Amino acid sequence: MAVTVLWEDREALPSDASAEGDALWLPVNELAASTAWELKPEGACRGDLCVPLPAGREGGFLRDGGRQFNLTALAGLLGQPALHETAPAVWAFGEAGGSRRESLQSLEAPDFTLPDLNGRMHSLSDYRGKKVLLVSWASW
Amino acid sequence: MDLPVWQALYEELGEQGFLPIAVALDTGGADAAREWIERAKPTYPCLIDQHHVVARLYDMINVPNAVWIDEQGRIVRTTEPAGAGDGFRTMDRTTFQMSPEAIEGYRQRREVYLNALRDWVEHGAASRHLLAAAEARRRLAGPSEEQALAATHFRLATWLHEHGEPGAAQRHFHEAQRLRPESWAYKRQAWALEQPGLAGGPPFWAAVDALGERRYYPEIEMEGMPR
Numbered sequence: 184m185a186v187t188v189l190w191e192d193r194e195a196l197p198s199d200a201s202a203e204g205d206a207l208w209l210p211v212n213e214l215a216a217s218t219a220w221e222l223k224p225e226g227a228c229r230g231d232l233c234v235p236l237p238a239g240r241e242g243g244f245l246r247d248g249g250r251q252f253n254l255t256a257l258a259g260l261l262g263q264p265a266l267h268e269t270a271p272a273v274w275a276f277g278e279a280g281g282s283r284r285e286s287l288q289s290l291e292a293p294d295f296t297l298p299d300l301n302g303r304m305h306s307l308s309d310y311r312g313k314k315v316l317l318v319s320w321a322s323w
Numbered sequence: 324m325d326l327p328v329w330q331a332l333y334e335e336l337g338e339q340g341f342l343p344i345a346v347a348l349d350t351g352g353a354d355a356a357r358e359w360i361e362r363a364k365p366t367y368p369c370l371i372d373q374h375h376v377v378a379r380l381y382d383m384i385n386v387p388n389a390v391w392i393d394e395q396g397r398i399v400r401t402t403e404p405a406g407a408g409d410g411f412r413t414m415d416r417t418t419f420q421m422s423p424e425a426i427e428g429y430r431q432r433r434e435v436y437l438n439a440l441r442d443w444v445e446h447g448a449a450s451r452h453l454l455a456a457a458e459a460r461r462r463l464a465g466p467s468e469e470q471a472l473a474a475t476h477f478r479l480a481t482w483l484h485e486h487g488e489p490g491a492a493q494r495h496f497h498e499a500q501r502l503r504p505e506s507w508a509y510k511r512q513a514w515a516l517e518q519p520g521l522a523g524g525p526p527f528w529a530a531v532d533a534l535g536e537r538r539y540y541p542e543i544e545m546e547g548m549p550r
Contacts, residue, residue: 192376212478245362257373264475268491271486273482273486274481275479277380278474280466283380283471290456291398292390293381295377297372298370305370307344307392310344312340313342314392314394315340315392316341317392318343318388318389320346321347321511322349322351322358322359322515323349
């Protein structure tokens with residue numbers, strides 16, 4: 184079944200996802216491509232940050248001899264909102280409010296990468312050294 | 324549209340290290356924004372934000388909203404209306420004419436805002452318009468759990484819209500609006516996708532009228548800014 188995964192600002196189409204009720208199971212080896220998280224002996228890790236899977240609840244995260252991973256359970260562990268539609272099959276895992284609230288306290292401007300009209304990508308961090316006025320507008 | 328205003332300021336202050344980055348909150352993508360950008364001929368970055376990522380990261384609930392970011396990538400003024408005020412509410416809705424007082428208020432507000440930017444470019448960290456770190460932190464509360472959920476509904480809605488599911492998209496747009504009623508960007512984007520013109524049409528004015536005494540653009544807390 185083709186399932187689209189929207190994980191924060193990523194969009195992925197894992198090759199072998201299976202949805203069961205509120206749970207979305209992915210092959211462990213597709214986890215990183217869809218979410219930037221991967222499974223290590225320490226738990227679920229993104230870069231240097233590792234979150235241990237809760238002791239005694241491993242079955243809620245892993246099945247099929249450790250070959251499949253429950254993305255909804257991971258989102259829950261990380262405090263990310265999770266929504267889905269069945270037709271077409273699309274799962275949206277948003278940003279965790281708590282981690283954003285925490286990181287904003289550093290006053291560091293959150294980075295992002297967006298295209299211009301010609302499709303050229305720009306990141307905010309490309310413009311370090313400038314006094315930046317980041318300003319929204321819209322055609323509507 | 325403000326793109327020419329930022330272009331003029333960039334031409335004035337660009338050599339002193341000032342850079343506007345304009346972000347179009349437009350799920351319609353480059354096609355929706357193109358006409359405005361091509362007309363303004365900006366030489367500063369004009370980016371297309373189909374999924375309102377910048378709106379989420381910087382808590383921009385309307386346009387124009389702006390945040391000031393210094394040379395080290397630190398937020399030195401948090402998100403606020405970029406010199407915009409509520410004068411448009413006096414507009415005649417058939418002729419789109421504003422009262423002379425409203426036009427003058429608009430001009431003054433804009434001038435104070437642009438002068439504050441000039442002051443920042445000239446004085447840097449010593450500018451009186453920068454927020455103390457404690458005040459910036461207080462204003463950067465970040466998203467509540469409800470707001471984070473609203474943003475997730477909005478993200479899902481934009482995907483559904485892009486994949487030819489307008490009905491399902493509107494359901495999630497409505498959820499986002501219900502969870503974050505103060506976001507005009509959520510409302511107006513959804514109206515614009517539902518039907519061209521709707522974002523500035525009857526539902527918009529009905530929602531503005533429903534504000535009563537409450538403001539459309541929150542007050543800008545800046546020295547010399549008209550209320």
